[in-house]
Amino acid sequence: MRKERVTENIYIFTSELYAQVTAGAIVTNEGTVVIDTLPFPRETREMIDFLRGESKRGIRYVIDTHHHADHVYGNYLFEEADIISGERCREVMRKSGEKNLAEAKAQTPELAEVVLRLPNLTFPDKMTLHLGDRVMRLMPLLGHSQDGIGVYVEGEKILFAGDAVMPLPYIFWGDRVTLQDTLRTIKEMNLENIVQGHGEVLLKGEINETLDASIAYLDCIFEKVKAKLATRTSKERLINEITLESCGFSPIALDGLVKQLHRSNLLRVYQTLTAKNR
Secondary structure, X not given: OEEEEEEOOEEEEEOOOOOXXXXXXXXXXXXXXXXXXXXXXXXXXXXXHHHHHHOOOOEEEEEOOOOOHHHHOOHXXXXXXXXXXXXXXXXXXXXXXXXXXXXXXXXXXXXXXXXXXXXXXXXXXXXXXXXXXXXXXXEEOOOOOOOOEEEEEOOOOEEEOHHHOOOOOOOOOOOHHHHHHHHHHHHOOOOOEEEOOEOOOEEHHHHHHHHHHHHHHHHXXXXXXXXXXXXXXXXXXXXXXXXXXXXXXXXXXXXXXXXXXXXXXXXXXXXXXXXXXX
């Protein structure tokens, strides 16, 4: 796990074991708010040990930005904290969480001890959390998944965006147009920093360019898949022929994982377009 301080009392923790997943913490004089957890118990425990040393008031809340395993499997380790999420996130975890966890444990021995812990505080659309001298606004950020939320820290102008912002937009479980709308909304927020769900923190000077590139990428894959379908290219060929570089992205981000994400994105666009044609 890698730790960095973004501003006074706001920390980011990045997994070194899986896909550079990020978690965050906002330390106040009334306790700490954690945003997402890390994929494996060992790294989440390291984060908790550090944070317990930072605040005598303990960890009060954990906010889940969405239901995906790499962000929520550490919930159970925060025994003293309430877990907050959007209503939809809790509902998805309640319906399919145990089944997904059993499958994950079968593939990944490091998850053997994980216990699914559902959020116990939920909200339908938006919520404002006041703790100590901090105001945190929780808002929907949809498109990567149907239950995504972000956490905006007032005063600091920092957005914890979950997987709505990543080094490569990822829509396999989500919706391309919805994510583009979300990215445009984020762009209008005039932020100082964005904490991506994976990878490095975005600084003020690179935010607009990064979001514009992501929006353009989502247009690019749509147009290229549509063009390939018009010439009756097979699904396999289409996925192999539309490269990441041809849509303006490098294949090395997230230790090369972006190549896999790109292929999944192409598959998602292919499925959407062929379903419409049927």
